[in-house]
Amino acid sequence: MNAPSVDIAATFAELGIEVRERGWLSSNNVLFDAGTPAEAATLVDTGYSLHAAQTVAWLRRRLDGRALRRIVNTHLHSDHCGGNAAVQREYGCEVWVPQPSLAAVRNWDDGRLTYRATDQACERFEATGGLRPGSEVWLGARPWQAWATAGHDPEALVYFEPRSRVLIAGDALWHERLAIVFEALAGGDGFVGAHQTLDLIASLAPRVVIPGHGAPFTDVTQALLASRQRLAAFEREPEEHFAYALRALAMFHLLEHRRRPYAQMRAWMFATPVLARGRQALGMSPARARALIDACLDRLLAGAQLTLDGDVLALPPATRAWRTTAKKKGSG
Ligand SMILES: [Zn+2]
Secondary structure, three states: OOOOOOOHHHHHHHHOEEEEOOOOOOOOEEEEOOOOOOOOEEEEOOOOHHHHHHHHHHHHHHHOOOOEEEEEOOOOOHHHHOOHHHHHHHHOOEEEEEHHHHHHHHOOOOOOOOHHHHOOOOOOOOOOEEEOOOOEEEEOOEEEEEEEOOOOOOOOEEEEEOOOOEEEEEOOOOOOOOOOOHHHHOOOOHHHHHHHHHHHHHHHOOOEEEEOOOOOEOOHHHHHHHHHHHHHHHHHOHHHHHHHHHHHHHHHHHHHHOEEEHHHHHHHHHHOHHHHHHHHHOOOOHHHHHHHHHHHHHHHHHOOOOEEEOOEEEOOHHHHHHHHHHHHOOOO
16 A cells, blocks of 8 residues: 555546645645546535635636536535635536535535534535435546545545545545544544544555645555554543644634734634533533643744734744745645
């Protein structure tokens, strides 16, 4: 499985794939485009709503007048489907979502869709239908298998093409980090689901993984091992997992809003529903939660991931430059 010699560019060219690697606020976009009008294109995941205009502009350039037939989502976190509405307006395309999330989209149940819990934005879009785990979906010229995953999001799918053994993993597997195990944060048995997801991916033995964030990679065995170690550490110390979620969601919030008064940010980290439920699930006292919040902000400031401008927390200029670079990158 560990095959660093795989030629990612040649594999993607054969499958008609272009990966647009983005930052943390927006997921990667995976475009299937044969380049002919006859075979209309499909886009897997559309990024965050704040970047929707960029996503549409990129598609216009890449498709150069050709149609986009479909959007397919790995899961419906705001950073993966936040561009759905804008892309749908532009192309009048179908939108296929994981079947377990279909009713929530049709009723726009933003409680179940997590946007209220995380205080993240997502413009309403219309779903054409649901993709069932165990089914196949045509992406480009080949059928891809849809597999159910759990842990990060119990309704998420990953898509696997068995001949090339390319896996579109969404947030089920990243290269060096582990996505928040939201099911565990909510007090459920999410770590078990996350382990089962890693087992599933190992059994598929992908040669190339296209993660939801970060560059496509081939050292899959190593990535699985790193994820398992991280997961085991979180299981031993669930408070560490809570602290990780605190940091990741706070950074996401600041990547979106750029600046926030320190006191307001502190209050946000305490009261945002997904985090409030997380600390309650651990039986954490408010005083302990506030201590973790302060430690988290101290660490982000010490690591220069945030700066303090008077009493306002802000992203340092380097983060802005990084965003511009990520935007300019075009293809992965
Ligand atoms: Zn996600």
